[in-house]
Amino acid sequence: MSELLLPPEHRYAKRIKEQQNEDGSELSILNLGPTHPATHGIFQNILLMDGERILEAEPTIGYIHRAFEKIAENRPFYQVTPLTDRMNYCSSPINNMGWWMTLEKLLDIEVPKRAQYLRVIVMELARIADHIICNSILGVDTGAYTGFLYVFQFREKIYEIYEEICGARLTTNMGRIGGFERDWSPEAFKKLDIFLAEFPAAWQEFENLFVRNRIFIDRTVNVGAISAEKAMAYGFTGPNLRGSGVDYDVRVAQPYSSYEDFDFIVPVGKSGDTYDRFCVRNAEVWESLSIIRQALDKMPEGNDFHADVPDYYLPPKEDVYTSMESLIYHFKIVMGEVPVPVAEIYHPVEGGNGELGFYLVTDGSRTAYRLHFRRPCFIYYQAYPEMIKGALLSDAIVILSSLNVIAGELDA
Amino acid sequence: MALETIQIQEKLNQIFGENVSNYNQEKDIFSFEVTADTITSVILFLKNDPELRFHFLTDLCGVHYPDNEVNRQFVVVYHLHNWYENKRIKIKAFISGENPQINTISNIFLSSNWMERETFDFYGIDFIGHPQLKRILNMDEMISFPMRKEFPMEDSGRTDKDDRFFGRTTDNY
Numbered sequence: 369m370s371e372l373l374l375p376p377e378h379r380y381a382k383r384i385k386e387q388q389n390e391d392g393s394e395l396s397i398l399n400l401g402p403t404h405p406a407t408h409g410i411f412q413n414i415l416l417m418d419g420e421r422i423l424e425a426e427p428t429i430g431y432i433h434r435a436f437e438k439i440a441e442n443r444p445f446y447q448v449t450p451l452t453d454r455m456n457y458c459s460s461p462i463n464n465m466g467w468w469m470t471l472e473k474l475l476d477i478e479v480p481k482r483a484q485y486l487r488v489i490v491m492e493l494a495r496i497a498d499h500i501i502c503n504s505i506l507g508v509d510t511g512a513y514t515g516f517l518y519v520f521q522f523r524e525k526i527y528e529i530y531e532e533i534c535g536a537r538l539t540t541n542m543g544r545i546g547g548f549e550r551d552w553s554p555e556a557f558k559k560l561d562i563f564l565a566e567f568p569a570a571w572q573e574f575e576n577l578f579v580r581n582r583i584f585i586d587r588t589v590n591v592g593a594i595s596a597e598k599a600m601a602y603g604f605t606g607p608n609l610r611g612s613g614v615d616y617d618v619r620v621a622q623p624y625s626s627y628e629d630f631d632f633i634v635p636v637g638k639s640g641d642t643y644d645r646f647c648v649r650n651a652e653v654w655e656s657l658s659i660i661r662q663a664l665d666k667m668p669e670g671n672d673f674h675a676d677v678p679d680y681y682l683p684p685k686e687d688v689y690t691s692m693e694s695l696i697y698h699f700k701i702v703m704g705e706v707p708v709p710v711a712e713i714y715h716p717v718e719g720g721n722g723e724l725g726f727y728l729v730t731d732g733s734r735t736a737y738r739l740h741f742r743r744p745c746f747i748y749y750q751a752y753p754e755m756i757k758g759a760l761l762s763d764a765i766v767i768l769s770s771l772n773v774i775a776g777e778l779d780a
Numbered sequence: 781m782a783l784e785t786i787q788i789q790e791k792l793n794q795i796f797g798e799n800v801s802n803y804n805q806e807k808d809i810f811s812f813e814v815t816a817d818t819i820t821s822v823i824l825f826l827k828n829d830p831e832l833r834f835h836f837l838t839d840l841c842g843v844h845y846p847d848n849e850v851n852r853q854f855v856v857v858y859h860l861h862n863w864y865e866n867k868r869i870k871i872k873a874f875i876s877g878e879n880p881q882i883n884t885i886s887n888i889f890l891s892s893n894w895m896e897r898e899t900f901d902f903y904g905i906d907f908i909g910h911p912q913l914k915r916i917l918n919m920d921e922m923i924s925f926p927m928r929k930e931f932p933m934e935d936s937g938r939t940d941k942d943d944r945f946f947g948r949t950t951d952n953y
Contacts, residue, residue: 430917435933437902438926442933473807600836603891614863621866712806714839714859714870725839727857740841742859750894779917 380416380424395423398761402431406765408505409775413752413764420760425753429746433779440739444704445471445545448739453539455743456777458501459494459720460540461530466717468543469624470726474713475545475680480672483547484626485663489560490533490542491625491717492656492663496567497526498720499607499649499656502772506646507578509769510587515577522567529563532556546681547674560664568657575650585643592755592767593641603747606722608771611648612640618718630662642770679706704734721745721772745777783865785810788832796822809859811870819856819873820883826860826869827888834860834869837885840895842903846877846929853877854905858885875905884910902927 384395401412410431416424436451452463465487472479479487500523504516527537532555534542543549578584594604599612609616617634619627635651637644674681678697687694700706710732716725725742748771755771756764785805792800792812800822802813814822826834838859845853852874861868875882884907886893896907897916904925907913915922924931 430915430919433917435926438931438933598890601890603837603889616863621863712809712811712870714809714868716838723838725859727839727841727859729843738841738843740839740857742839746894746898747891750891 380414380426383416389418393419400761400764402428406509407768409773409778411773411775411778415761415764417761422756422759422761422764425756425764427749427752429749430779432775436780437739437741440736442735444734445708445736446701446704448736449543450539450541452741453541454776455741455780456498456720456724456745456774457538458774459498460538461490461494461542462498462717462719463724464540464542465491465625466715466719466724466726468545469717470713470715470728471545471680472675473715474708474711474728474730475677477546477675477677477680479547479625479675480668481626482668482670482672483674485667486548486552486673487543487625488627488630488663489660490530492659493526493529493560493563495656495718495720496653497523498772499653500526502720502769503578503646503649504574506588506642506766506769507584509766510584512577512581512584515574518570518577519574522563522570525559525563525567529556529559532559544674544681546677547672549682551671551673560660564657564661564664571650571653579647579650587763587766588643588646588770589641590639591642591759591763592770593639594751594755595640598751598754599640599748602751604722604751605744605748606719607648607652608645608722608748610635611637611645613638618716618723622716624715624717629666630659632659642766645770706734708732708734716742719744721774721777722748741780743777743780745773746780749773749778783832783862783867788869791829791832792822792825795825806870809868809870811872813872813874816873816875816882819858819871820885820888822871823858823860823885824888832862833864834862834867836861836863837889837891837895838868840885840892840899842899842905842927844903844927844929848874848877850878851876854880854903856882856899856905879906880904881906881908883908884913886910901925904928 380397387395396417398415398417399412400415401407402410412428414426415422439451440448449464449467452467453460455463500519504519507515530540531537532553534540594612596612596614599609613636615634615636620634632655635648637648682701683694683697688698708730711730713728714725716723722744723742724744727740728736729738731737755767789803796818799815799818800812804811826832838861840858843855843857854875854877856873858871859868873882882905884896886896894916896910897913899905900907900913901915901918902925
């Protein structure tokens with residue numbers, strides 16, 4: 369059977385031929401993926417198995433590689449945002465805002481406080497949505513379907529808030545250089561209030577279902593543990609690193625969009641196993657909720673939602689039809705004829721999975737000369753073969769879930 | 781005391797002399813150039829020096845400058861981060877366009893393994909000593925390196941799309 373799946377010169381095929389077990393059993397090869405319902409994404413792992421134990425794994429990625437970096441070199445800056453959506457599509461507003469902030473750093477644009485707070489709110493909502501998906505699906509993979517159903521409707525509620533803000537739900541393409549494309553509607557704030565009122569009870573219930581659950585603990589404690597040193601060597605960031613006990617968070621280390629105004633703790637785990645990663649994400653959701661509440665409380669008066677940068681910010685449509693100036697600006701921005709300085713920028717934000725970085729090189733033309741996305745998933749997924757070495761097949765699925773590997777971000 | 785960029789510069793200057801050059805502060809990141817032959821020793825030094833402690837490799841990627849002189853046509857960019865002092869630096873190593881090679885740092889930072897593979901995949905930069913230098917995102921059968929500037933983004937034979945009219949070409953011609 370294994371000869372059908374792998375060329376005979378593959379090292380696993382050789383090893384199967386060479387290894388003679390005393391009881392007459394032999395090693396086998398299992399293809400986990402590319403399209404396997406339990407991997408939640410398109411990536412293949414060739415597993416060398418001894419019975420139910422994984423001896424070695426060889427990941428193959430790139431099944432949904434869409435050449436974003438190449439496209440970004442051939443498109444004006446505005447047309448890059450929809451590409452960032454499609455990286456970590458579970459928390460696209462964070463990617464969008466990260467990209468705008470990169471450009472604002474390039475162009476030295478100061479965003480009004482209110483717009484920064486609105487950005488914080490939407491980024492934290494995105495983080496909550498991301499963690500809801502990761503944790504509830506981890507539950508599903510360990511056999512607990514109910515928790516998933518409890519919290520998933522709130523992801524829908526978050527998407528409804530996105531819809532009020534920008535009109536889209538999953539791939540949001542939200543915001544502009546300098547702020548948002550329009551002010552948030554009263555309906556958006558109303559939906560946000562309803563979410564803040566209803567979600568904590570559901571999340572508490574979800575936590576109660578899992579945190580002291582015997583079956584869940586048996587399935588996750590000491591499964592896929594990774595030490596802090598190893599995690600840092602493998603380039604872990606975000607909740608997965610914090611699960612190992614390192615309190616590195618870009619929001620604290622290099623505050624952007626006024627994160628320094630808010631009071632929050634960075635939850636850390638200890639052993640870096642699946643259970644700790646789960647708990648860190650759980651705790652982060654509470655912190656995110658608290659940040660959103662603080663942002664709403666401290667929200668400056670007025671209705672500033674974008675910086676005054678006519679060179680880069682699309683004018684309102686009414687003006688485009690009635691005033692010459694606006695029409696010129698509209699045309700220039702849409703055609704990508706606005707000047708940008710020659711510079712090299714690196715801007716990191718704390719994405720759902722860790723440090724999402726944008727390395728942008730410009731040469732003064734209308735497109736990026738080079739844009740590289742530092743995608744947290746891509747970097748930490750290389751630790752996966754080591755993490756599942758010696759584990760059971762069913763553990764491998766749980767570990768993959770707890771790492772929250774998003775295929776879109778992995779392959780870019 | 782916070783780690784000052786001048787300290788980094790002095791230390792590197794003392795040990796590596798002319799191999800490290802072009803120090804400058806670009807926005808919020810301190811950056812400099814390193815000759816390709818010394819890249820591993822510089823990075824190892826930055827990682828292990830008790831004062832500098834750049835223990836985390838944030839990012840590694842390539843950039844192609846086809847218009848440069850032949851020895852400087854490719855650059856490998858390393859972003860290192862010191863979490864103790866919260867200091868970032870950017871290191872650039874220019875390499876030749878004809879036979880782009882540079883030593884691997886995958887024995888210093890495990891995380892660079894796939895990042896170097898990605899750079900190889902897209903630019904054809906050979907990382908000498910890499911344990912498994914093969915394509916990662918593109919398919920194995922591919923023979924070109926798609927992020928090089930001469931590689932067209934779309935099939936040039938297409939006549940139904942003219943990007944010039946939609947503000948999509950880099951220069952408008």
